[in-house]
Amino acid sequence: MEFQILKNPMSMLExxxxxxETITAEAGALVFMKEDxxxxxNMRSGFFKSVKVSLLGSESFLANNYTATENGCVLGLTGPHVGDIVEIAIGSDGGYIVQSGSYIASTPQVDIDTKWQGLQREFLASSYSC
Incomplete structure (x- = not known):
């Protein structure tokens, strides 16, 4: 799997x-698809976790898994907001807290979850971790 971020400042992930090979993407993120x-x-990792991420994290209840059936398949993905796309490398040493609604795509092994960040965080902005 290879990717590139195109067209800053209103980015698209190609x-x-x-x-x-498979990539998991937020429902509604698909712009185009080439080849087969x-x-x-599917729901994200079970019913209750899907509901939690959907209600508290402002992400879709469902996620799409795109699997290439041949070599040379290409997807174009983008987020719901205008702005740049950045790559975040996630290792086994921990995750990140990111703004609600900012998730676009990942490998299927990445676990997306909503976590309580405290009362002050709730008033400032919703967030979730991955």
């Missing part, structure tokens, strides 16, 4: 998939 890509729409 993802190149080889046969059998299998699309599966």
């Amino acid at each position: 993802v190149h998939l080889g046969k059998g 890509i299998e699309v599966n729409t």
Whole structure:
């Protein structure tokens, strides 16, 4: 899997998939798709977690998994807000707290969850961690 971020400041993520590779994306993030890509729409990691992320994190209840059925498949993805897209590398040493509504896509192994950040954080802005 390779990707590039195009067209700053109103970015689009272009993802190149080889046969059998999968990317998980927020529902509604797809701009275009080239070649034969299998699309599966699922709840995020179970019913209650999906409800929590949807209600508290302002993300979709569902996520789309895009799997290339041949080499040379390409997806174009973007977020709901105008602005730049940045890559965040997530390791086993911990996660990140990001603004609600900012998730676009990840490998299927990334766990998206909503966590309580305290009362002050609730009044300032909603956030979730990944």
